[in-house]
Amino acid sequence: MTSIQLAQDYLNGTSLDLPNGHFIDGRFVSGNGQQMESFDPGLGSAFATFAIGGADEIDAALTSSRKAFEMWRRVKPSERTAILLKCATALRANADRLAVIETVDSGKTLSEAMGDVQGSARLFEYYAGAADKLDGRSVNLGPDYTAFTRREPVGVTAHIIPWNYPTSTFARGVAPALAAGCTVVAKPAETTPFTALVMAQILTEAGVPEGVINVVTGLGRDAGDALVRDPRVNHITFTGSVGTGIAVTQAAAPNITRLTLELGGKSPLVAFADADLEAVAANAASAIFSNAGQICSAGSRLIIERSMRDDLMDLLREKAAAVTYGHGLRDLNMGAINSDLHLGRIVSHVDAAKARGCNIIAGGAVTHDPETGKGWFFEPTVIADLAADDPAVQQEIFGPVLSVQLFDTEDQAIQLANGTDFGLMASVFTRDVGRALRMAQEIDSGQVTVNDYWAGGVELPFGGNHKSGYGREKGIEGLDAYTTSKAVTIKNS
Ligand code: NAD
Secondary structure, three states: OOHHHHHHHHHOOOOOOOOOOEEEOOEEEOOOOOEEEEEEOOOOEEEEEEEOOOHHHHHHHHHHHHHHHHHHOOOOHHHHHHHHHHHHHHHHHOHHHHHHHHHHHHOOOHHHHHHHHHHHHHHHHHHHHHHOOOOOOEEOOOOOEEEEEEEEEOOEEEEEOOOOOHHHHHHHHHHHHHHHOOEEEEEOOOOOOHHHHHHHHHHHHOOOOOOOEEEOOOOHHHHHHHHHHOOOOOEEEEEOOHHHHHHHHHHHHHHOOEEEEEOOOOOEEEEOOOOOHHHHHHHHHHHHHHHHHOOOOOOOEEEEEHHHHHHHHHHHHHHHHHOOEOOHHHOOOEOOOOOHHHHHHHHHHHHHHHHOOOEEEEOOOEEOOOOOOOOOEEOOEEEEOOOOOOHHHHOOOOOOEEEEEEEOOHHHHHHHHOOOOOOOEEEEEOOOHHHHHHHHHHOOOOEEEEOOOOOOOOOOOEOOOHHHEEOOEOOHHHHHHHEEEEEEEEEOO
């Protein structure tokens, strides 16, 4: 069935065919039998239940993963390549179903969810190509020794998945882990448990051996905490908030477990007056309203040369007003906020800005799907003329809320761009190549794009500096977390 047919069936009351157990050792198990409701943010009501695991389910998953590691690390790299290619094909074959599940579970639009699924397939394809190229190097110690390095898998890897990109964050960690010869225990977020479970089943049916991918659903403070604390875990890939990132780091410390941290951001889009004004406005709107602003790398700060202010604010007001929104399956411009808890956080940020007398030139309020009057939505919002220390500039709001700051000189622009605790992403808009290169050099972040906010792909490394975290995912660098180097030295005589 196509995604359109599946979407129509769901909106007409047909329930989605969803697993409600954990995926351990290649099959669904009910575990302790505890269940929790999952909500459709586009409607604001529960649509399914899922299993709530704890320490026992994590123990079973880790036992399975450790056993599978002893087999998977010995599988010939070219066989791992073949299996990962089959995974990419299987994800594409199941793209319609996965995209509909992701839309209903997360609140995002169907097009966004389909993009995430296709991107996930591409991650498996990309890392399939890397699995048989993880070579070491020969080291010259002189005539008496032969020395070389081996690039070996780190072991069992834990993946703590957030709710804003459940499908692609799962694939972003699992694909390179599998390519490297590692096994996986994943814990999806409590508001988006389903796509990781369904993907684990699809990937196992495509040829990933039983036990290589395990998924335990449940609460962060129970299942998540039990997973990251366990000494059988050799690497943790965590994506989520700074606060939880700190808690995970502390839990991992006694075992000296390796970590990749993908935390928040407050990423700037810096525009100079020589840039194409329409392109700046279109990119600024896309950078903050895509996925309803629930993106770690969202362009949540627009930093513009003072002379552009009035024309650009007019354009942005128009763009914000033109954004259509509604249930993700109706596939308009913008979907829902993932949970009423998170909607409340966005409201408290914007209400505080209102109380401070900030200049809100667009949006600023909770809204609903105009067709049904239901769901958790927030208006596309622009707050103009903010000082560098305003909380709306400094704090991650993680919603469709853009803050605007003005500058007069290039030095000021750099200072403002680097003026938060974060360092994930940045974009520069200018026609001056020299200035673009200077800005790319001076901005302190994991990635900088020029004249196109979202320029990138699975081939490019992604990650942050400072409180945005450390380590890199995607690209060839994405394999570093899952491999370790062993030096072997042989005396020749
Ligand atoms: P969170 O950081 O609490 O949740 C992320 C994941 O961590 C979930 O799977 C959760 O179950 C798990 N988790 C929670 N506590 C844990 C623990 N003690 N040990 C192990 N795992 C644990 O995120 P949240 O509270 O749902 O969202 C709050 C804020 O996080 C947002 O406002 C946003 O700023 C940020 N966020 C960032 C990203 C990102 O991509 N960087 C994604 C989601 C949320």
